[in-house]
Amino acid sequence: MSETLANLLQENRRFEPPAALAEAANVKADAYTEADADRLEFWATQARRLDWTKPWDRILDWDNPPFAKWFVGGELNVAYNCLDRHVAAGNGDKVAIHWEGEPGDTRTLTYADLHKLTCQAANALTDLGVRAGDRVAIYLPMIPEAAVAMLACARIGATHSVVFGGFSVDALAGRIQDASAKVVITADGGYRRGKPSALKPTVDEAVAQSPTIEHVLVVRRTGEDVAWSDKDHWWHETVETAGEQHEAQPFDAEHPLFILYTSGTTAKPKGILHTTGGYLTQASYTQHAVFDLKPETDVYWCTADIGWVTGHSYIVYGPLSNGATQVMYEGTPDTPHKGRFWDIVDKYGVTILYTAPTLIRTMMKWGDEFPAAANLSSLRVLGSVGEPINPEAWMWYRKNIGHDNTPVVDTWWQTETGAIMISPLPGVTATKPGSAMRPLPGISADVVDDEGNSVPNGGGGFLVLREPWPSMLRTIWGDDQRFVDTYWSRFQGMYFAGDGAKKDDDGDLWLLGRVDDVMLVSGHNISTTEVESALVSHPSVAEAAVVGATDPTTGQAIVAFTIPRGSVDSEGDAGEALIKELRDHVAKTLGPIAKPRQIMLVPELPKTRSGKIMRRLLRDVAERRSLGDVTTLQDSTVMDLISDGMKSAKSDDE
Ligand code: ATP
Numbered sequence: 001m002s003e004t005l006a007n008l009l010q011e012n013r014r015f016e017p018p019a020a021l022a023e024a025a026n027v028k029a030d031a032y033t034e035a036d037a038d039r040l041e042f043w044a045t046q047a048r049r050l051d052w053t054k055p056w057d058r059i060l061d062w063d064n065p066p067f068a069k070w071f072v073g074g075e076l077n078v079a080y081n082c083l084d085r086h087v088a089a090g091n092g093d094k095v096a097i098h099w100e101g102e103p104g105d106t107r108t109l110t111y112a113d114l115h116k117l118t119c120q121a122a123n124a125l126t127d128l129g130v131r132a133g134d135r136v137a138i139y140l141p142m143i144p145e146a147a148v149a150m151l152a153c154a155r156i157g158a159t160h161s162v163v164f165g166g167f168s169v170d171a172l173a174g175r176i177q178d179a180s181a182k183v184v185i186t187a188d189g190g191y192r193r194g195k196p197s198a199l200k201p202t203v204d205e206a207v208a209q210s211p212t213i214e215h216v217l218v219v220r221r222t223g224e225d226v227a228w229s230d231k232d233h234w235w236h237e238t239v240e241t242a243g244e245q246h247e248a249q250p251f252d253a254e255h256p257l258f259i260l261y262t263s264g265t266t267a268k269p270k271g272i273l274h275t276t277g278g279y280l281t282q283a284s285y286t287q288h289a290v291f292d293l294k295p296e297t298d299v300y301w302c303t304a305d306i307g308w309v310t311g312h313s314y315i316v317y318g319p320l321s322n323g324a325t326q327v328m329y330e331g332t333p334d335t336p337h338k339g340r341f342w343d344i345v346d347k348y349g350v351t352i353l354y355t356a357p358t359l360i361r362t363m364m365k366w367g368d369e370f371p372a373a374a375n376l377s378s379l380r381v382l383g384s385v386g387e388p389i390n391p392e393a394w395m396w397y398r399k400n401i402g403h404d405n406t407p408v409v410d411t412w413w414q415t416e417t418g419a420i421m422i423s424p425l426p427g428v429t430a431t432k433p434g435s436a437m438r439p440l441p442g443i444s445a446d447v448v449d450d451e452g453n454s455v456p457n458g459g460g461g462f463l464v465l466r467e468p469w470p471s472m473l474r475t476i477w478g479d480d481q482r483f484v485d486t487y488w489s490r491f492q493g494m495y496f497a498g499d500g501a502k503k504d505d506d507g508d509l510w511l512l513g514r515v516d517d518v519m520l521v522s523g524h525n526i527s528t529t530e531v532e533s534a535l536v537s538h539p540s541v542a543e544a545a546v547v548g549a550t551d552p553t554t555g556q557a558i559v560a561f562t563i564p565r566g567s568v569d570s571e572g573d574a575g576e577a578l579i580k581e582l583r584d585h586v587a588k589t590l591g592p593i594a595k596p597r598q599i600m601l602v603p604e605l606p607k608t609r610s611g612k613i614m615r616r617l618l619r620d621v622a623e624r625r626s627l628g629d630v631t632t633l634q635d636s637t638v639m640d641l642i643s644d645g646m647k648s649a650k651s652d653d654e
């Protein structure tokens with residue numbers, strides 16, 4: 001097959017880095033040359049940005065692939081690197097976290113405050129019998145204690161498993177049991193959409209099913225009544241009364257740091273294991289390089305939840321290891337109004353913002369007036385992660401949030417990769433809307449065809465990683481075979497990411513969505529991303545998801561689920577006219593091969609709790625099958641709305 005994935009979308013817009021930013025950038029073009037000359041030495045240099053209590057003997061042990069060991073023999077403490085060394089350097093009074101609760105209450109934590117709390121939590125966990133190597137589940141809202149809990153585990157060498165605070169009893173219990181966790185750290189609840197949202201009842205039910213849990217540590221956030229058992233301990237009575245002195249012990253570079261389950265967009269979530277030295281090296285370096293973070297002057301804000309890998313690497317370990325000042329926000333973006341995010345940027349003078357395409361498209365749908373009402377002039381770097389960003393959403397982000405001169409870094413990575421892998425460097429790379437551009441220095445990504453041959457520029461195929469990287473997953477927790485089968489068996493000697501990608505004529509990379517989602521239409525492999533981006537480029541469309549459904553003539557046909565923008569009339573005849581216009585618009589943009597057979601106008605799309613579109617469920621609807629695993633679905637009623645709409649659309653057609 002000459003063409004593994006069709007290359008249909010043409011995009012010619014291009015933006016050079018602002019001169020002043022380029023001039024003062026943390027990382028310049030020579031980083032690529034340096035890494036190309038000696039990749040391992042390059043990573044060793046980045047590892048030296050951290051404090052090691054014992055130097056490594058060997059940078060990489062890749063003698064037994066795919067099981068890697070980085071910085072072999074080296075020892076360090078992650079919490080020491082995130083806290084103690086900043087305090088020791090005289091930065092104890094520097095703000096680590098400006099926390100903003102959803103109801104409007106605030107807390108300011110300096111590095112000294114965070115250090116003290118983490119030492120107390122480390123002592124409290126030790127008193128509860130937690131030892132190095134034990135697993136601790138963390139099920140918390142977006143409050144500073146979430147970061148403290150993670151750092152306290154890291155400090156004593158316990159492996160944390162953070163479970164997103166919106167997950168159900170089954171999801172939490174399943175993750176606790178998979179890791180045989182000994183302790184759960186939770187809260188009575190948190191604030192969401194203007195009211196308290198309880199967590200403790202979910203924990204109580206999950207703990208009842210999980211005999212390995214010995215203790216439950218409960219932060220009081222909402223003050224609502226909770227049921228209490230003899231396993232339960234209040235955080236304020238246990239942690240906040242514990243000793244403030246705690247000596248961080250060094251751990252081996254390969255000591256397990258955390259387990260985190262993938263989002264479940266394509267399949268049942270996998271428990272990804274990350275370790276200590278390599279993970280922190282790459283999380284810390286990429287924070288410095290990709291966001292051009294200047295700890296003295298920047299105010300950084302990552303809007304992800306701490307329950308996702310983005311929250312691990314770019315709220316906790318990346319920013320704190322660099323001594324950054326950051327904003328942390330508890331709640332939803334439309335509470336009490338749709339401009340809440342922009343008010344926060346304005347209030348704290350946020351300079352670097354890292355968010356997800358789903359949020360950007362939602363903001364587009366709500367309208368330009370919300371960001372326009374706030375002063376966003378402090379922003380100087382914008383980031384995106386989680387899904388392919390459609391070119392029109394990228395342009396909207398740059399124009400409406402980035403006052404038309406702020407670089408947008410589209411960062412590709414996965415729970416499995418631990419840290420950013422493909423991204424522009426804001427002071428070096430000329431960006432293109434919708435492209436993640438190049439692998440970072442020290443990373444070797446490629447696009448290959450079915451047989452594993454590198455595709456030429458202009459070609460599409462499978463995204464792979466050819467060389468091990470420091471923050472790579474070490475295995476799937478408890479299942480080495482699934483680790484080998486899932487990631488290392490498709491192509492000999494390469495890590496298979498599961499994503500489709502293309503190289504444009506300059507060799508820059510464009511992510512095209514999951515290969516499981518690729519549609520085969522009349523012998524052409526068409527990516528979901530390109531058709532969705534074509535739909536989103538129409539001014540009436542806010543969001544779109546497309547899937548392939550069995551078709552008697554073309555093998556598969558494209559079925560699109562489309563959310564119209566807020567102001568668009570999509571009822572009755574107007575809706576019919578819009579559907580026709582959109583089908584023609586796609587055919588005109590990408591060619592007749594990509595014209596959807598059917599377009600459904602829908603109010604919402606099925607998304608994971610992390611905001612990613614779950615196309616596999618839409619495919620089940622389009623194929624009229626029963627739905628697959630829905631445990632990570634955000635809102636199950638969305639599926640009923642969509643299936644009902646699908647039935648009526650079908651009967652109209654036939
Ligand atoms: P599961 O593996 O359980 O299906 P998931 O892949 O959604 O879940 P994550 O690790 O949270 O779990 O997401 C990683 C995936 O997100 C990538 O494989 C890719 O498909 C997508 N992704 C992340 N960042 C980008 C980006 N900048 N551009 C395109 N896709 C991205």
Ligand code: MG
Binds near residue numbers: 414498
């Ligand atoms: Mg995945």
